[in-house]
Amino acid sequence: MKITQVTTILTSPNQNYLFVKIITDSGVYGVGDASLNGREQAVADLIDAYLTPLLIGRDPGQIEDFWQLAYRGTYWRGGNIMMSALCGIDMALWDILGKTSGKPLYALLGGKMRNSVLCYSHILGKTMEDKIARAADYVKQRQLKVIRLRAGIPAAAGTFGVKSPQNGPLVEPWNPEEEIYNSIEYFIRVREAVGRDVGIIYDLHERFSPDQAIRIMRSLELYNPFFIEDPIAPDCVDSLRYVREKTSVPIAFGELYKSRWECLPAITGHWVDYIRCDVIRVGGITEARKIASLAETYDIKTAWHGPNDVSPITHAVNWHLNVSEYNFGIQEDGTTDGLIHEVVSGGPVYENGSLFMEDRPGIGCDVDEAAAARYPFRKAYIPICRQGDGSLHTW
Numbered sequence: 001m002k003i004t005q006v007t008t009i010l011t012s013p014n015q016n017y018l019f020v021k022i023i024t025d026s027g028v029y030g031v032g033d034a035s036l037n038g039r040e041q042a043v044a045d046l047i048d049a050y051l052t053p054l055l056i057g058r059d060p061g062q063i064e065d066f067w068q069l070a071y072r073g074t075y076w077r078g079g080n081i082m083m084s085a086l087c088g089i090d091m092a093l094w095d096i097l098g099k100t101s102g103k104p105l106y107a108l109l110g111g112k113m114r115n116s117v118l119c120y121s122h123i124l125g126k127t128m129e130d131k132i133a134r135a136a137d138y139v140k141q142r143q144l145k146v147i148r149l150r151a152g153i154p155a156a157a158g159t160f161g162v163k164s165p166q167n168g169p170l171v172e173p174w175n176p177e178e179e180i181y182n183s184i185e186y187f188i189r190v191r192e193a194v195g196r197d198v199g200i201i202y203d204l205h206e207r208f209s210p211d212q213a214i215r216i217m218r219s220l221e222l223y224n225p226f227f228i229e230d231p232i233a234p235d236c237v238d239s240l241r242y243v244r245e246k247t248s249v250p251i252a253f254g255e256l257y258k259s260r261w262e263c264l265p266a267i268t269g270h271w272v273d274y275i276r277c278d279v280i281r282v283g284g285i286t287e288a289r290k291i292a293s294l295a296e297t298y299d300i301k302t303a304w305h306g307p308n309d310v311s312p313i314t315h316a317v318n319w320h321l322n323v324s325e326y327n328f329g330i331q332e333d334g335t336t337d338g339l340i341h342e343v344v345s346g347g348p349v350y351e352n353g354s355l356f357m358e359d360r361p362g363i364g365c366d367v368d369e370a371a372a373a374r375y376p377f378r379k380a381y382i383p384i385c386r387q388g389d390g391s392l393h394t395w
Helices: 040-055 063-072 080-101 128-142 176-194 210-223 237-246 260-268 285-297 312-324 369-373
Strands: 003-011 017-024 029-033 117-122 146-150 171-173 199-203 227-229 251-253 349-351 354-356 384-386
Touching: 003 040, 003 369, 017 040, 017 080, 029 080, 029 312, 040 063, 040 080, 063 080, 063 285, 080 285, 080 312, 117 312, 128 146, 128 176, 146 176, 176 199, 176 210, 210 227, 210 237, 237 251, 237 260, 260 285, 285 312, 312 354
Parallel strands: 117 146, 146 199, 171 384, 199 227, 227 251
Antiparallel strands: 003 017, 017 029, 117 354, 349 354
16 A cells, blocks of 8 residues: 555634645545644645655555654754644554554554543633633533633634634733732632632643742642643743742643653653643654653653644544553643534544543544635734733743
8 A cells, every 4th residue: 555645734614724634545545633823834835845755655554664754854853843744644644554454543552541531621701700700600511520721811813713814913911920910819719619629720821930930839739720731931941840849739741842852851850740742743643652651651641732723633633642541641622613523523522521532443533625625724823922011922
């Protein structure tokens, strides 16, 4: 069996996505997700111009060999655009392997260790007060065991809900010193609303300095966070160690990591309790399972990134990884707009605080190209933050 065609599918069913479809001479094909919010076109161009010629005529079963070829063969290793492109291809190749063997992806990864996946959902609303007001009812309605809050209100309406092409990013005001107190108050009020038995994940989204993050985390220790997500930016490796030493609150980290090598200091130093890489950003299933194995070695659990800017394909891949990993911790249940389900079939189903999937060969998803064409791609940007003096701040 040989690869005969590689197709990239840019589409925007209320959110921009980039899918990859790899077709073989036997008629079997696989699909993958290469979405990189704000840079989808660049990823598609890389696949079309540089990676597709390397794939045509290859055996699709040589997954590890192609991963190494794409990663090391360029000499210039990694980066978000390369790793996202590699992920879309990697997923599609694993999908083909599952379909040709007649087995779901988890069976190729060692088989099930659990039948369902504990997940957490986001408390949504336009303002902090809206979220606090609806938190208790939302938990009861969905029978949630764990919820997730985020510091600040993202100015993301034009990115996570694309209505027209953008010529530049939306700007969100952010003054971290002022927001320290708002962030602490927000968590405490939600804790009071939902009670002590509901786990609360708090995403600081890398918006605070190490000392600011420590102040928040220490103030919340008595309120038992499930974990604090991305308390600081990843750029200074030693800052994560510094935060870890100053607080007992569990830490989840890794959203911006792009390989197992970037994960190593946090894992080997026990600076995190949960490693929460984005499968797309680390180059797909092949690399994700290696990261999970490294984490297991150091008693660290997985919590794969799974927000609403990844498709049901990636949510399905996360699920397959979760049910086959020993060190599974929890999974983000990112909300997806209903329109995406016109384009992508399959994916996990939510029920009473957990995620389930039917057994299907491969990843268990498919892409309807005709439906995708009904929602043309519209260029969009990740928002940015600016402080009161006009200076740029991490979003």
